[in-house]
Amino acid sequence: MTRSGSRYGGTGSRLRGWGGVAGMAAACALTAVVTLLPISHGAGAGQDPEAAGQGVTRAVATRADTCEDPEASLRPSGAEGPAIEKIKARGKLIAGVDQNSFRWGYRNPATRDLEGFDIDLVRAVAEDILGDPDKVIYRAIPTNQRILALQEGRVDVVVRTMTVTCARIKDVAFSTAYFQAGQQVLAPKESTVKGYDASLAGKKVCTAKGSTAYDALAAKSFGARFEGLTVSNQLDCLVRLQLGEVDAVVTDNALAAGQAAQDPAVELKGEPFTQEYYGIATKLGSDDLVRRLNQVLDDYREGGDNGPWMKAYGKWLKEDLPGIKKPPEPKYRDN
Known part of the structure; x- marks a missing residue:
């Protein structure tokens, strides 16, 4: 789902094209609608329970x-x-x-x-x-x-x-x-963050729960703050970046490129630091x-x-x- 870009400056961020924070929330609510059929929590997709033992x-x-x-x-x-x-x-x-x-x-x-x-x-x-x-x-x-x-x-x-x-x-x-793909850093174009390096020190960094990006930061964070800043879905990191709640995002460069395409005010920083x-x-x-x-x-x-x-x-x-x-x-x- 595409979003218009953001402007960064002063003490907060100003969203364009979605009518501010309320518009962004409404847009996210729209994408959350999906029709799902009830599925049994049994043995699994074509799986004999004993075979999975x-x-x-x-x-x-x-x-x-x-x-x-x-x-x-x-x-x-x-x-x-x-x-x-x-x-x-x-x-x-x-x-x-x-x-x-x-x-x-x-x-x-x-x-x-x-x-x-x-x-x-x-x-x-x-x-x-x-x-x-x-x-x-x-x-x-x-x-x-x-x-x-x-x-x-x-x-x-x-x-x-x-x-x-x-x-x-x-x-x-x-x-x-x-x-x-490979892990890479996404941040506002004018940010002092240069990539997955010492420029992350003291910065608030968003990742998705259960992602390899989180594992990478847990192994080596360069002093970045990332605990308590995880989200369930990667797109939520872009929203938090647009709102000024975090300074950068670490994610697969394949996903980050799509987020940069949604918001021209952000860009990929440095080089990919993993091969996945x-x-x-x-x-x-x-x-x-x-x-x-x-x-x-x-x-x-x-x-x-x-x-x-x-x-x-x-x-x-x-x-x-x-x-x-x-x-x-x-x-x-x-x-």
């Missing part, structure tokens, strides 16, 4: 404990299993997404439709499994609820700019990487679904500039993240 947990924990290459995933396959069968029996793919990340997953204020790079990928998965890209139930979930939504079986997949990490593969299963990969997440033990997702992604990457991935990049991301020539290469493991 201690045996699977121990095996994955062992891989995570010795993790060196977390984005290596199961080899692709079109074979069906319990997770795929459950989706087909339901007739809908249930996808956990964002509806507030411009260019990635956001609700178009004119059409009220969900749009973005991640949404296009969800549609490709639905078309492959169910033969129809529209057979999707979207569930808008905050950053810190992505893993829990999968564990409780409320969604089949999470496609929400979710970084694959060694810590996370203990809790959920991931597809191969579909995008490469987004993957489609699903419940542990849903190996048939992971393999099917990897098959979908293999097809999605093909075709060069005329293929689905590059077309989606050109449509949604190229303007704010120029220079990307191809999707990340998939990495596979045998078990």
